[in-house]
Amino acid sequence: DIQMTQTPSSMPASLGERVTISCRASQGISNYLNWYQQKPDGTIKPLIYYTSNLQSGVPSRFSGSGSGTDYSLTISSLEPEDFAMYYCQQYDSSPPTFGAGTKLELK
Amino acid sequence: QVQLQQSGAELAKPGSSVKISCKASGYTFTSYYISWIKQTTGQGLEYIGYINTGSGGTNYNEKFKGKATLTVDKSSSTAFMQLSSLTPDDSAVYYCARSPHPGSFAYWGQGTLVTVSS
Numbered sequence: 001d002i003q004m005t006q007t008p009s010s011m012p013a014s015l016g017e018r019v020t021i022s023c024r025a026s027q028g029i030s031n032y033l034n035w036y037q038q039k040p041d042g043t044i045k046p047l048i049y050y051t052s053n054l055q056s057g058v059p060s061r062f063s064g065s066g067s068g069t070d071y072s073l074t075i076s077s078l079e080p081e082d083f084a085m086y087y088c089q090q091y092d093s094s095p096p097t098f099g100a101g102t103k104l105e106l107k
Numbered sequence: 108q109v110q111l112q113q114s115g116a117e118l119a120k121p122g123s124s125v126k127i128s129c130k131a132s133g134y135t136f137t138s139y140y141i142s143w144i145k146q147t148t149g150q151g152l153e154y155i156g157y158i159n160t161g162s163g164g165t166n167y168n169e170k171f172k173g174k175a176t177l178t179v180d181k182s183s184s185t186a187f188m189q190l191s192s193l194t195p196d197d198s199a200v201y202y203c204a205r206s207p208h209p210g211s212f213a214y215w216g217q218g219t220l221v222t223v224s225s
Contacts, residue, residue, distance in 0.1 A: 034211060042200060044215040055213070087152060091210030095168040098152035 002026050002090050006099030012107040017078050021102045023088035025069045032092035035064055035073045038085040038101075047086075048073065078104075109133040111203055111216035118222050119193050126189040127219045129203030136184035137161040140206040143177065143188050146218070147199045155201075157209050158186060166209065193223045 003026040013019050023033065035048040046055045048064040051071060061076040075082055083106050088099040114128040129141060142157040156167035158177040165177045174197070176189045190197055201219050204212035 032210070036212075042218045044202065044204075044218075046213055046215075049211060049213075089152075089212075094166075094210065095170075096154045096210040098154075100151050 001095060002029065002093050002097050004088055004090055004097050004099040006086075006088055006102050008102060009100065010103040010105060012105045013078055014107045015078055015080065019075050019078060019104065021073045021086055021088075021104075023066075023071045023073070023099050025071075025090055025092075027093075028068050029090045029092035031067060032090055033064075033066065033071045034089045034091065035062075036087045036089065037082075038087065040084070075104075109205065109214045111205060111214055113201075113203060113216040113219045116220040116222070118224065121194055121223055121225055123193055124189055124191045125193065125221055126187055127201055127203075127221070129186045129188075129216050131184045131186070131205070134205075137181060140209060141177075141179070141186040142204045142206045142209070142212055143175065144202045144204060144212070145171075145199045146202065154210075155188070157206055160186065190221065193221075195223050197221060198223045 005024045007022045031051040033051045037045045037047050047058050047062050051066055052064045063074050066072055083104050086102045110132045112130045117125045119125045137160045140157045141160055143155040145153045145155055154168050155171045155175050158165045160179050178187045203216040205214040207213055
Protein backbone atom coordinates (compact mmCIF):
# COMPACT_ATOMS: atom_id res chain seq x y z
CA ASP A 1 0.00 0.00 0.00
CA ILE A 2 1.13 3.57 -0.66
CA GLN A 3 1.99 5.43 2.54
CA MET A 4 0.93 9.06 2.81
CA THR A 5 2.94 11.24 5.19
CA GLN A 6 1.37 14.53 6.21
CA THR A 7 3.23 17.36 7.86
CA PRO A 8 2.87 18.96 10.25
CA SER A 9 0.60 16.86 12.46
CA SER A 10 -0.62 20.03 14.13
CA MET A 11 -0.28 23.68 13.27
CA PRO A 12 -1.18 26.68 15.44
CA ALA A 13 -2.16 29.62 13.27
CA SER A 14 -3.89 32.99 13.45
CA LEU A 15 -6.90 34.40 11.66
CA GLY A 16 -5.87 35.86 8.32
CA GLU A 17 -2.66 33.85 8.18
CA ARG A 18 -1.55 31.91 5.11
CA VAL A 19 -0.85 28.25 5.86
CA THR A 20 0.41 25.28 3.89
CA ILE A 21 -0.01 21.60 4.71
CA SER A 22 2.24 19.05 3.02
CA CYS A 23 1.62 15.48 1.97
CA ARG A 24 4.26 13.09 0.67
CA ALA A 25 3.51 9.75 -0.96
CA SER A 26 5.81 6.75 -0.64
CA GLN A 27 5.82 6.53 -4.45
CA GLY A 28 4.63 8.66 -7.33
CA ILE A 29 0.85 9.03 -7.52
CA SER A 30 0.43 10.93 -10.80
CA ASN A 31 -1.60 13.77 -9.22
CA TYR A 32 -4.31 11.37 -7.99
CA LEU A 33 -4.54 13.25 -4.73
CA ASN A 34 -7.57 14.56 -2.83
CA TRP A 35 -7.91 16.77 0.25
CA TYR A 36 -10.64 16.61 2.90
CA GLN A 37 -11.63 18.71 5.90
CA GLN A 38 -13.07 17.17 9.05
CA LYS A 39 -14.85 19.22 11.70
CA PRO A 40 -14.96 18.27 15.42
CA ASP A 41 -18.48 16.87 15.01
CA GLY A 42 -17.08 14.32 12.53
CA THR A 43 -18.45 15.89 9.37
CA ILE A 44 -16.10 15.30 6.45
CA LYS A 45 -16.08 17.66 3.50
CA PRO A 46 -14.15 17.14 0.30
CA LEU A 47 -12.09 20.21 -0.61
CA ILE A 48 -9.88 19.42 -3.60
CA TYR A 49 -9.69 16.59 -6.12
CA TYR A 50 -6.95 15.58 -8.55
CA THR A 51 -4.36 17.76 -6.79
CA SER A 52 -5.68 21.21 -7.61
CA ASN A 53 -9.38 21.18 -8.51
CA LEU A 54 -11.75 22.81 -6.05
CA GLN A 55 -14.91 20.91 -5.20
CA SER A 56 -18.10 22.83 -5.85
CA GLY A 57 -18.81 25.38 -3.14
CA VAL A 58 -15.30 25.39 -1.66
CA PRO A 59 -14.00 28.94 -1.12
CA SER A 60 -11.22 30.13 -3.41
CA ARG A 61 -8.88 30.71 -0.46
CA PHE A 62 -8.20 26.96 -0.65
CA SER A 63 -5.77 25.74 -3.27
CA GLY A 64 -3.80 22.60 -3.98
CA SER A 65 -0.64 21.87 -5.88
CA GLY A 66 2.04 19.28 -6.37
CA SER A 67 3.31 16.48 -8.54
CA GLY A 68 5.11 13.18 -8.28
CA THR A 69 5.30 12.34 -4.60
CA ASP A 70 4.91 15.82 -3.05
CA TYR A 71 1.65 17.71 -2.68
CA SER A 72 0.33 20.60 -0.65
CA LEU A 73 -2.85 22.33 0.47
CA THR A 74 -2.72 26.09 1.00
CA ILE A 75 -5.27 28.30 2.73
CA SER A 76 -4.50 31.88 1.73
CA SER A 77 -6.18 33.69 4.63
CA LEU A 78 -7.59 31.72 7.54
CA GLU A 79 -11.22 32.18 8.49
CA PRO A 80 -12.71 31.00 11.80
CA GLU A 81 -14.43 28.03 10.16
CA ASP A 82 -11.11 26.73 8.74
CA PHE A 83 -9.82 25.47 12.09
CA ALA A 84 -10.30 21.73 11.65
CA MET A 85 -8.52 18.52 10.66
CA TYR A 86 -7.23 18.10 7.13
CA TYR A 87 -6.45 14.85 5.35
CA CYS A 88 -4.81 14.02 2.06
CA GLN A 89 -5.72 10.83 0.19
CA GLN A 90 -4.25 9.10 -2.84
CA TYR A 91 -6.21 7.10 -5.36
CA ASP A 92 -3.52 6.22 -7.85
CA SER A 93 -3.13 2.74 -6.44
CA SER A 94 -5.57 0.41 -4.70
CA PRO A 95 -6.31 0.52 -1.87
CA PRO A 96 -6.78 4.27 -1.57
CA THR A 97 -4.87 5.52 1.46
CA PHE A 98 -5.05 8.58 3.67
CA GLY A 99 -2.55 10.73 5.48
CA ALA A 100 -2.70 10.79 9.28
CA GLY A 101 -4.10 14.29 9.28
CA THR A 102 -3.12 17.83 10.21
CA LYS A 103 -4.92 19.62 13.02
CA LEU A 104 -5.17 23.33 12.30
CA GLU A 105 -5.54 25.11 15.62
CA LEU A 106 -6.16 28.69 16.61
CA LYS A 107 -3.01 30.27 18.00
CA GLN B 108 -29.24 18.05 -2.54
CA VAL B 109 -27.13 14.93 -2.15
CA GLN B 110 -27.51 13.32 1.27
CA LEU B 111 -26.20 10.13 2.77
CA GLN B 112 -28.00 9.30 6.01
CA GLN B 113 -26.39 6.61 8.10
CA SER B 114 -27.96 4.50 10.82
CA GLY B 115 -27.37 5.16 14.48
CA ALA B 116 -24.67 4.09 16.88
CA GLU B 117 -24.27 0.41 17.68
CA LEU B 118 -23.08 -1.35 20.80
CA ALA B 119 -22.16 -4.96 20.05
CA LYS B 120 -20.61 -7.88 21.89
CA PRO B 121 -17.39 -9.55 20.76
CA GLY B 122 -18.08 -12.31 18.26
CA SER B 123 -21.37 -10.82 17.06
CA SER B 124 -22.21 -8.93 13.85
CA VAL B 125 -23.64 -5.53 13.05
CA LYS B 126 -25.20 -4.15 9.91
CA ILE B 127 -24.93 -0.43 9.19
CA SER B 128 -27.08 1.34 6.62
CA CYS B 129 -26.49 4.35 4.38
CA LYS B 130 -29.60 5.81 2.75
CA ALA B 131 -28.97 8.00 -0.27
CA SER B 132 -31.16 10.81 -1.55
CA GLY B 133 -30.97 13.73 -3.94
CA TYR B 134 -29.47 11.84 -6.88
CA THR B 135 -29.84 8.70 -8.98
CA PHE B 136 -28.60 6.02 -6.60
CA THR B 137 -27.35 3.59 -9.22
CA SER B 138 -25.20 6.19 -11.00
CA TYR B 139 -22.48 6.21 -8.34
CA TYR B 140 -20.50 3.76 -6.26
CA ILE B 141 -20.85 3.71 -2.48
CA SER B 142 -17.60 3.35 -0.57
CA TRP B 143 -17.02 2.64 3.11
CA ILE B 144 -14.25 4.07 5.28
CA LYS B 145 -13.24 3.26 8.86
CA GLN B 146 -11.90 5.89 11.27
CA THR B 147 -10.12 5.19 14.52
CA THR B 148 -7.88 7.32 16.68
CA GLY B 149 -5.02 4.88 16.29
CA GLN B 150 -5.20 3.92 12.60
CA GLY B 151 -6.79 7.05 11.17
CA LEU B 152 -8.88 6.71 8.01
CA GLU B 153 -8.88 3.31 6.32
CA TYR B 154 -10.59 2.35 3.09
CA ILE B 155 -12.78 -0.72 3.44
CA GLY B 156 -14.18 -1.13 -0.08
CA TYR B 157 -16.87 -0.12 -2.50
CA ILE B 158 -20.00 -1.48 -4.09
CA ASN B 159 -21.25 -0.82 -7.58
CA THR B 160 -24.81 0.16 -6.74
CA GLY B 161 -26.07 -0.77 -10.19
CA SER B 162 -24.58 -4.24 -10.55
CA GLY B 163 -23.96 -5.11 -6.90
CA GLY B 164 -20.34 -5.86 -7.70
CA THR B 165 -17.91 -5.27 -4.84
CA ASN B 166 -14.25 -4.55 -4.27
CA TYR B 167 -12.60 -4.89 -0.87
CA ASN B 168 -9.38 -3.74 0.68
CA GLU B 169 -7.51 -7.00 1.42
CA LYS B 170 -7.40 -6.00 5.08
CA PHE B 171 -11.19 -6.12 5.35
CA LYS B 172 -11.94 -9.23 3.33
CA GLY B 173 -13.90 -11.58 5.55
CA LYS B 174 -14.68 -8.76 7.97
CA ALA B 175 -16.95 -6.52 5.90
CA THR B 176 -19.74 -7.46 3.49
CA LEU B 177 -21.24 -4.76 1.29
CA THR B 178 -24.75 -4.97 -0.16
CA VAL B 179 -27.37 -2.65 -1.63
CA ASP B 180 -31.13 -2.41 -1.83
CA LYS B 181 -31.84 -0.43 -4.98
CA SER B 182 -35.54 -0.17 -4.18
CA SER B 183 -34.79 1.95 -1.12
CA SER B 184 -31.54 3.57 -2.37
CA THR B 185 -29.75 2.14 0.62
CA ALA B 186 -26.31 0.61 0.97
CA PHE B 187 -25.39 -1.69 3.81
CA MET B 188 -22.20 -2.87 5.43
CA GLN B 189 -22.17 -5.91 7.68
CA LEU B 190 -19.24 -6.39 10.02
CA SER B 191 -18.82 -9.90 11.35
CA SER B 192 -16.93 -11.68 14.13
CA LEU B 193 -16.52 -8.38 15.93
CA THR B 194 -13.54 -7.68 18.16
CA PRO B 195 -12.64 -4.54 20.13
CA ASP B 196 -10.40 -3.56 17.16
CA ASP B 197 -13.56 -3.08 15.11
CA SER B 198 -14.67 -0.25 17.41
CA ALA B 199 -14.61 2.81 15.18
CA VAL B 200 -16.64 5.37 13.32
CA TYR B 201 -17.67 4.03 9.93
CA TYR B 202 -18.50 6.35 7.05
CA CYS B 203 -20.19 5.73 3.75
CA ALA B 204 -19.32 7.99 0.84
CA ARG B 205 -20.54 8.51 -2.69
CA SER B 206 -17.82 7.81 -5.21
CA PRO B 207 -17.84 9.11 -8.78
CA HIS B 208 -15.20 6.46 -9.42
CA PRO B 209 -13.42 3.98 -7.16
CA GLY B 210 -11.03 5.69 -4.80
CA SER B 211 -12.56 9.15 -4.68
CA PHE B 212 -15.10 10.23 -2.10
CA ALA B 213 -17.22 13.22 -3.07
CA TYR B 214 -20.00 13.13 -0.47
CA TRP B 215 -19.84 11.59 3.00
CA GLY B 216 -22.41 10.33 5.45
CA GLN B 217 -22.35 11.59 9.01
CA GLY B 218 -20.67 8.45 10.32
CA THR B 219 -21.84 5.56 12.51
CA LEU B 220 -20.09 4.76 15.78
CA VAL B 221 -19.66 1.07 16.44
CA THR B 222 -18.49 0.06 19.91
CA VAL B 223 -17.53 -3.53 20.57
CA SER B 224 -17.53 -4.39 24.23
CA SER B 225 -18.61 -7.20 26.50
